[in-house]
Amino acid sequence: MTLHNQNLLNEACACFDKAHDLDPSNILNKYQKSQVLLTMGKEQEALELLLDLKQELPKEAPVYINIGKIYKKLGQVQPALENFSAALDLDPKDINQVNNMMKTIEQQNDMSDEQNDAEF
Numbered sequence: 001m002t003l004h005n006q007n008l009l010n011e012a013c014a015c016f017d018k019a020h021d022l023d024p025s026n027i028l029n030k031y032q033k034s035q036v037l038l039t040m041g042k043e044q045e046a047l048e049l050l051l052d053l054k055q056e057l058p059k060e061a062p063v064y065i066n067i068g069k070i071y072k073k074l075g076q077v078q079p080a081l082e083n084f085s086a087a088l089d090l091d092p093k094d095i096n097q098v099n100n101m102m103k104t105i106e107q108q109n110d111m112s113d114e115q116n117d118a119e120f
Contacts, residue, residue, distance in 0.1 A: 012036045016071055027056055043070050061091035064082065066100060 016033035019026060021074050030049050037046035046071045068083035084098045 009036055009040045013024060013040075027053065030072075031063070038066070038070070043073055046070060048076075059090055061087040061094055064090065064096065066067065068098075072105055077108075080105060 013033060013036055016036065018027055019029045020033075023029070030053055034046040034049040034053070037049065047067065050063055050067045050070070051112055053060070054067065062085045064087035068087065069082045071077075071080035071083060081102060084102050086098075088098050089093055
C-alpha cells in the first residue's frame with residue numbers, strides 16, 4: 001500500500017492488476033485495490049470488487065462495512081443498512097463505527113422527510 005500512501009493511485013491500481021494476473025485468488029490484493037478505488041472516487045468499481053469479496057469471504061465484517069459505506073455514499077439506504085447490520089452480526093466489536101454510520105443515514109432520512117413535508 002506504499003503507492004497508495006504516497007497518493008500514487010493509478011500506479012497502485014496498476015500494481016494490483018499485475019498482482020491479480022499473477023495470483024487471481026489473492027483476496028488481500030482485491031481488498032486493497034478496492035480501498036485505492038474508493039480513494040480515487042471510483043465507488044462503483046470498488047463496490048464490484050467488494051461484492052465479489054463478500055462471496056469469497058462471507059464472514060468478514062470489514063467487507064460489509066465498506067460495502068455499506070459505498071451504498072450510503074450512493075444514496076442507497078436499504079442496502080447500506082443491510083450491510084452495516086450484517087457487519088454487526090459478524091463482529092460486534094465494530095459497533096461504534098457501524099452505529100455512527102447508521103445514525104448518519106437516519107439523520108439524512110429525517111432531514112429528507114422534513115424537506116418533503118415542507119413541500120406539501
